[in-house]
Amino acid sequence: MTEAIIIDGKTFSSNLRNKIAEDVKSLKKEQGIVPGLAVVLVGENPASQIYVRKKEEMTKAVGMHSVSHHVKADISQQALLDLIDTLNRDPVIHGILVQLPLPKHIDTPTILAAIDPAKDVDGFHIINAGLLAIGKPALVPCTPAGCMMLLKDTLGNLQGKSALVIGRSTIVGRPMAQLLLAADCTVTIAHRYTSNLEALCRQADIVVAAVGIPHFVKGTWIKPGAVIIDVGINRIPAQDPEAKAAGKTKIVGDVDFEEAAKVASAITPVPGGVGPMTIACLLNNTIQAARALSDSTAPS
Helix, strand or coil, rough: CCCCEEECCHHHHHHHHHHHHHHHHHHHHHCCCCCCCEEEEEECCCEEEEEEHHHHHHHHHHEEEEEEEEEECCCHHHHHHHHHHHHHHHCCCEEECCCCCCCCCCCHHHHHHHHHHHHHCCCCCCHHHHHHHCCCCCCCHHHHHHHHHHHHHHHCCCCCCCCEECCCCCCCHHHHHHHHCCCCEEEEEEECCCCCCCHHHHHCEEEEECCCCCCCCCHCCCCCCCEEECCCEEEECCCCCHHHHHEEEECCECHHHHHHCCCEEEECCCCCCCHHHHHHCCCCCCCCHHHHHHHCCCCC
């Protein structure tokens, strides 16, 4: 039996979406603005199609304007740039998301850089990354933003906590470290090649695992009472012999949940922890962008 508090991302994200829906109603009533989110999907990647469908459904569920552009995988880079330019100039669109990954013939950094930073609700534009790095207001990548919400809800004040981020991607690891620094944590960034990783884990009050390796972080590495945020989503063969023989799989995180939960004070499950927060934070970024764009165009 686990001893740690299970951090319920499903419930938190549901409450956040309810709040966003109320904020959308208020924005429409007070300023006549309906936040608009445009999603661009290139090609027929099955996983991307599922993610985009969920985003569309949740966008509409909170009362936002949802626009989807599903384009063929062989679209030219220039044609994709032209589409983004059109969305940048569209006044009813406040957020633009280009679903990744993109086909190999398209340069992803070029596409992300073409999105208006004020509409970059994924938080991937270099300007938003730079603003976050220097502690200025910015649109923050959705997964780290969701992790911070769960941490603050669990711990309250994070000031003075020792935090270890395992992972250095521009999507999760690096922005996560910047957010923790802004919350006055003492932050260490590590990765799969860090030589003293086990020792670093044992010193950390907060561990954020985003390395992409199933059960990479062992329960024996965890400092007693630490809070664990597991960002990993890994599909492995099912353990039950019958299910395994049938080729079935299950989803696990980057942390050995069963062992870590015996030591940690709180931990996110996989699934049901960080995952549900990502789309909710995308919607939160969209309403933030709508407010900011409205303020920037309002007469002085």
